[in-house]
Amino acid sequence: TSGNGLGIGAEKMISDRWSAGAYYANVRATQSARQYTDETGAVYYGYGEYKLNVNTLSAYGKFSLINYPINKWNLVQVSLLGGLISVDTGTDRFGIMYGASASYNYDNLIGFELNTKVNLRAESSTSANLIGYF
16 A cells, blocks of 8 residues: 655653654555455455555654754754554554654744554554644
């Protein structure tokens, strides 16, 4: 499954290095499969590509390995993250995930983040997100 979409999140900075947050994304995806089950439960066989909407919700804790202040208002961070993720694709609904992120934070108000998350089934999610800090 691959696709693109928009993610939005909220994050609370607990200390200089630690933060906690939540993130939601809706992705328009293309899935390649030999067996496909549609919304009504009908099963189709044969190779094909199918369009679907994927909703992703995650709650995470984040540890910043690198905090690089550009000036008084701008901060660049490289972080490790871990938490729970829910991917609405018909596989496991909730699961443990871990990953890494790089973010730009403007005055602890708004920021932009690129992250990659992997669950225990080795399914990965890479996204670009608009983050609101509180």
